[in-house]
Structures are given as C-alpha cells and as structure tokens.
Amino acid sequence: MSEIETTKVAIIGSGPAGWTAAIYAARANMAPIIFEGLQPGGQLTITTEVENYPGFPEGVQGPDLMLQFKAQAMRFDTTCYSENITKVDFSSRPFKIWSESREVQAETIIIATGATAKYLGLPGEEQYYNKGISACATCDGFFFRGKDVIVIGGGDSAVEEATFLTRFCNEVTLVHRRDELRASKIMAKRALEHESLKIRWNSSVTGYRGDENGVVCAVVFKDTVTGEEEEVAVQGVFMGIGHKPNTEIFDGILEMDEAGYLVTKANNTYTNVDGVFACGDVQDTVYRQAITASGTGCMAAIDAERWLEAQES
Numbered sequence: 001m002s003e004i005e006t007t008k009v010a011i012i013g014s015g016p017a018g019w020t021a022a023i024y025a026a027r028a029n030m031a032p033i034i035f036e037g038l039q040p041g042g043q044l045t046i047t048t049e050v051e052n053y054p055g056f057p058e059g060v061q062g063p064d065l066m067l068q069f070k071a072q073a074m075r076f077d078t079t080c081y082s083e084n085i086t087k088v089d090f091s092s093r094p095f096k097i098w099s100e101s102r103e104v105q106a107e108t109i110i111i112a113t114g115a116t117a118k119y120l121g122l123p124g125e126e127q128y129y130n131k132g133i134s135a136c137a138t139c140d141g142f143f144f145r146g147k148d149v150i151v152i153g154g155g156d157s158a159v160e161e162a163t164f165l166t167r168f169c170n171e172v173t174l175v176h177r178r179d180e181l182r183a184s185k186i187m188a189k190r191a192l193e194h195e196s197l198k199i200r201w202n203s204s205v206t207g208y209r210g211d212e213n214g215v216v217c218a219v220v221f222k223d224t225v226t227g228e229e230e231e232v233a234v235q236g237v238f239m240g241i242g243h244k245p246n247t248e249i250f251d252g253i254l255e256m257d258e259a260g261y262l263v264t265k266a267n268n269t270y271t272n273v274d275g276v277f278a279c280g281d282v283q284d285t286v287y288r289q290a291i292t293a294s295g296t297g298c299m300a301a302i303d304a305e306r307w308l309e310a311q312e313s
Contacts, residue, residue, distance in 0.1 A: 008304075018042070111279070142168060156187045163190065173199070216234065270307075
C-alpha cells in the first residue's frame with residue numbers, strides 16, 4: 001500500500017450526489033478526494049435517455065451526463081480514484097478510509113454510495129435492462145406512453161409506481177405473488193379502487209421474452225397456487241420490489257433505518273457521527289432522482305465546509 005494521503009474531505013461514491021459534492025467542495029478550496037467505487041457514475045451510467053434533468057431540453061444519455069459531472073469537478077482541484085472503499089474508521093479524527101491500494105485520512109467524509117434497485121435475478125434481466133425493463137417509473141414512465149406494462153411487487157413502492165404509470169400507459173397491471181397487498185391500508189385501498197389499474201393475484205414472473213430488436217415483448221407468469229404458467233404480451237416491466245442502500249461497510253458505525261438507509265438529521269446531511277455526512281440515494285427513501293441527489297450533494301459539501309470552519313474557530 002502506498003503512503004497515507006490526507007485531505008479536508010473524502011467523498012465515497014460518484015453518482016450525481018458524489019460529483020456535485022466534489023464540485024462544491026473543490027470550489028471551496030477543500031481539495032476533495034473522491035472514490036468512484038465499483039460503479040463509477042452510479043445508476044445513471046446504466047440509464048439510457050435522461051429527459052428530466054434540467055438544462056438538457058433534448059435529453060441526455062445517462063453515461064454522458066455523468067461524464068460531464070466528472071469533467072466539471074475535475075476542472076477544479078479534485079483527485080479521483082477509480083477504486084472501491086473496503087474499510088472505514090470513523091472513531092476519531094482524522095477519519096480513515098481504505099481502498100485496496102491506499103489509505104486516506106480526511107477531516108470530513110461525505111458518503112454518496114447510493115442504492116441499488118432490487119431485481120428478481122431471472123435470466124434476461126441484464127439483457128433487457130433499459131430495453132423494456134426498468135426500476136424507476138418516475139424516470140422512464142414517459143417512454144411507455146400508450147403501452148401495456150406490468151409492475152412487480154405488492155408494497156407501497158409498487159403501488160406508487162403502478163399508480164404513476166397509469167398517467168402514461170394503456171394498461172398497467174400490478175403483479176403480486178399473494179392474494180393480498182403488503183402495502184399500507186391507504187395505498188392498498190388506492191390500488192384496489194383505481195379504475196385504470198389491474199391486479200394479477202397469486203402470480204410471479206418467471207421469464208422474459210424479447211422481440212427481434214432485443215426489446216421485451218412478453219413475460220411468463222406462474223400461478224403461485226396451481227403452478228401453471230402463461231405467457232402474456234407486455235411492452236414494459238417495472239420492478240417495484242424496493243432498493244437496497246449500499247451501506248454494508250458502515251454497519252455498526254453509522255445510524256441506519258430498518259432498511260439500511262443512512263439516517264441524516266432534519267434539514268441537513270449530518271449523520272450521527274460529527275464530521276460525516278451523507279447525501280443522495282444512500283439516505284433518500286422518498287425521491288431517488290438524479291436532481292434531488294445532486295441537491296443533497298451540494299448540501300453535504302456546504303455542511304462539511306461549515307462544520308470544518310466551526311472546528312477551526
């Protein structure tokens with residue numbers, strides 16, 4: 001391992017939150033070190049057309065947007081390592097973080113490790129991702145205007161996704177493996193009474209079918225009671241089975257909710273450890289949008305800067 005590096009702020013994660021934090025921290029003369037992680041650019045690097053990020057009236061490819069974020073941060077005094085953090089020590093300052101090849105000691109830490117959408121793990125999911133399969137109705141619903149789609153899941157997230165999609169799609173079917181929704185009573189009532197939303201009970205998806213262009217055109221349903229299978233034509237599949245925050249490395253160190261999301265204080269990005277801040281999808285259980293992640297990345301950098309000033313005064 002090389003010699004120890006020091007910085008005022010180390011940023012873990014490189015999606016919209018991480019890169020925005022880097023831009024603000026660098027322009028505040030904090031000379032941030034950012035670790036891109038296993039998926040540089042975050043979830044947007046596996047997203048095709050992004051039409052809801054301000055400033056791009058014609059839309060922009062997700063990977064291109066992230067490259068522009070990175071280029072803007074690198075204009076200033078930002079150091080970037082395409083490495084994954086494997087261990088952290090927040091017990092005392094300076095905080096210590098390690099990748100496989102280096103140790104960095106930082107006066108403050110900004111965590112922007114994001115969250116990963118949960119999938120069923122079926123063959124074809126990677127093949128058809130962004131080709132009929134999505135995990136974000138808010139992001140992609142517009143592209144399915146007039147089409148028949150399904151939403152997999154039975155909790156609040158699935159109901160929210162399905163309800164949102166009824167604004168665009170010809171037919172929306174909520175697919176649930178049981179005969180009763182797991183969603184809260186008010187959300188379940190909303191789904192059951194929605195005139196444009198169908199529910200397929202006691203069903204699970206066991207496979208996908210694609211057309212000659214490599215786009216989803218059908219799914220295979222399995223009846224969880226009888227075991228019978230049926231292939232049904234659809235043009236879109238939305239995962240509504242939740243997200244998994246990328247917080248394993250902070251387990252037992254930072255406060256988390258029952259789902260593993262980092263808990264931040266109201267109206268700021270402070271965690272339970274002074275000097276450690278969290279932004280983006282790793283602490284956002286509600287919005288999960290690139291623009292809101294960027295906003296909290298800005299907040300985290302400003303919080304870190306002001307916190308350091310307070311320590312030095």
